[in-house]
Amino acid sequence: MTGRCPFGSRRGFLAAAGGLAGALGAGQNRAAAVDSTAEKGISVAGQGVARTATEPFWGERQGGILTPIQNHTYFAAFDVMTDNTSDIVALLRAWTEAAARMSAGQTAGPLSPDLKGPAADSGEASGLAPARLTVTFGFGPGLFTKNGNDRFNLARLRPEALIDLPGFNGDQLIEARSGGDLSVQACADDPQIAFHAVRQLANLTYGKAQMRWAQSGFSANFAAEDTPRNLMGFKDGTQNPIARRPVERSKGISTSNPSNDDDVVWVGNEGPVWMRGGSYLVVRRIRISLEHWDRTDTEFQEQVVGRHKLSGAPLGGKDEFDALDLDATDKDGNPIIPEDAHVRLAAAASNDGAQILRRAYSYNDGLSFTAERWPPWRQGTLFDAGLLFVAYQRDPRTGFIKIYEKMSKLDAMNQFTTHVASGLFAVPGGVRPGEFVGQRLFDAG
Numbered sequence: 001m002t003g004r005c006p007f008g009s010r011r012g013f014l015a016a017a018g019g020l021a022g023a024l025g026a027g028q029n030r031a032a033a034v035d036s037t038a039e040k041g042i043s044v045a046g047q048g049v050a051r052t053a054t055e056p057f058w059g060e061r062q063g064g065i066l067t068p069i070q071n072h073t074y075f076a077a078f079d080v081m082t083d084n085t086s087d088i089v090a091l092l093r094a095w096t097e098a099a100a101r102m103s104a105g106q107t108a109g110p111l112s113p114d115l116k117g118p119a120a121d122s123g124e125a126s127g128l129a130p131a132r133l134t135v136t137f138g139f140g141p142g143l144f145t146k147n148g149n150d151r152f153n154l155a156r157l158r159p160e161a162l163i164d165l166p167g168f169n170g171d172q173l174i175e176a177r178s179g180g181d182l183s184v185q186a187c188a189d190d191p192q193i194a195f196h197a198v199r200q201l202a203n204l205t206y207g208k209a210q211m212r213w214a215q216s217g218f219s220a221n222f223a224a225e226d227t228p229r230n231l232m233g234f235k236d237g238t239q240n241p242i243a244r245r246p247v248e249r250s251k252g253i254s255t256s257n258p259s260n261d262d263d264v265v266w267v268g269n270e271g272p273v274w275m276r277g278g279s280y281l282v283v284r285r286i287r288i289s290l291e292h293w294d295r296t297d298t299e300f301q302e303q304v305v306g307r308h309k310l311s312g313a314p315l316g317g318k319d320e321f322d323a324l325d326l327d328a329t330d331k332d333g334n335p336i337i338p339e340d341a342h343v344r345l346a347a348a349a350s351n352d353g354a355q356i357l358r359r360a361y362s363y364n365d366g367l368s369f370t371a372e373r374w375p376p377w378r379q380g381t382l383f384d385a386g387l388l389f390v391a392y393q394r395d396p397r398t399g400f401i402k403i404y405e406k407m408s409k410l411d412a413m414n415q416f417t418t419h420v421a422s423g424l425f426a427v428p429g430g431v432r433p434g435e436f437v438g439q440r441l442f443d444a445g
């Protein structure tokens with residue numbers, strides 16, 4: 001299926017490129033450097049994993065969900081432009097093949113030996129190592145029905161869990177930057193690898209789909225045993241049902257529920273066959289008012305989050321992994337973790353046990369020149385930066401919606417955050433060799 005070509009590897013691209021090799025010489029040297037560090041067992045990526053490492057593409061489940069978080073992401077949502085089922089199937093087939101190749105460190109498609117004509121790969125990943133690239137595909141509601149039109153005879157197969165997300169208190173969603181019929185999330189330890197992957201997949205959509213919105217993100221180079229910090233300066237991901245397991249293990253903390261991911265993340269027999277082993281992705285672009293946050297007292301910030309800033313410990317605790325004590329009160333009888341603290345409202349104990357797997361990235365899109373102030377105050381500029389919130393769950397109705405409904409009204413963090421983009425996507429089960437992503441859906445259609 002991956003149609004190997006002697007010039008299909010990224011290093012082969014350089015060899016094939018002849019005259020081009022001079023221009024790409026720096027990349028070639030970099031590839032050699034990476035290879036040699038791998039041979040010596042020296043890791044070159046921030047999370048202690050060599051950039052030469054790959055993540056599997058084929059399997060029972062798609063990558064990029066339980067995969068230990070990579071340092072960079074590029075997320076894109078697409079509108080499908082065709083009404084022709086065979087076009088969509090051809091696109092998903094081409095996407096599958098290209099994603100599998102790129103995850104293995106190859107070019108998106110086989111290159112012709114003489115590099116004549118438009119190439120099957122734009123070339124900017126040539127000489128770069130795979131950097132643990134994962135590509136995760138999702139299907140939005142519009143793939144099933146669009147404006148009442150059952151374009152692909154899939155309407156009856158739309159899972160109940162793939163609902164239209166309700167509006168939440170405080171939402172300021174920009175429609176043109178929300179939703180989408182198809183989603184692609186590339187994650188890698190190298191930003192150029194993540195962007196390259198989505199760029200190649202976007203090239204394959206020509207005449208069939210077009211990009212609706214996209215968002216890049218980063219997660220800092222913390223050591224594997226440390227929880228990354230978000231732009232608010234707090235550790236983010238401490239209380240996560242699965243992702244913290246390596247952290248717990250490295251600190252000798254026992255993992256309470258080893259099968260938690262089945263309960264929280266993966267669709268089981270309650271879902272259609274094509275969704276089993278899949279999950280539901282909620283993505284929200286959440287702008288953080290960094291200027292406002294940075295002028296706020298640290299003690300107040302800690303009250304807002306419900307955790308200490310430096311250690312990440314819950315208020316009233318000492319260690320990052322201490323359990324939240326939601327019943328603890330001070331000498332005056334006030335709760336130590338305030339009633340409106342983010343972690344109190346988000347905790348499973350406050351939501352009838354509801355949990356989600358968060359896999360968020362920070363984003364930074366420069367400045368916004370629209371400041372909501374009026375003379376005589378100075379018109380200002382603000383960072384357009386925040387959190388690309390990414391959460392996976394078995395069912396959004398009992399996951400994100402259940403948890404966020406109340407948070408959107410009561411969370412003290414809402415003073416500093418605004419949700420400006422949103423999407424819900426059904427992420428089908430993994431792809432077996434010889435299949436294309438979502439094939440079992442189209443077979444049933």
Ligand code: HEM
Pocket residue numbers: 230232234235236237238239240284286287288305307324342343346347348356386387389400403404407417
């Ligand atoms: C800019 C937006 C957000 C920021 C900066 C943020 C930050 C944080 C931080 C610092 C923590 C504590 C550390 C941890 O356990 O990971 C946390 C926990 C959590 N957050 Fe958020 N968060 C944001 C949005 C959201 C949203 C929209 C949800 C929606 C459901 C959410 C759900 C959770 C959950 C479930 C926890 C774990 C609570 C627990 O069980 O202790 N967060 N978040």
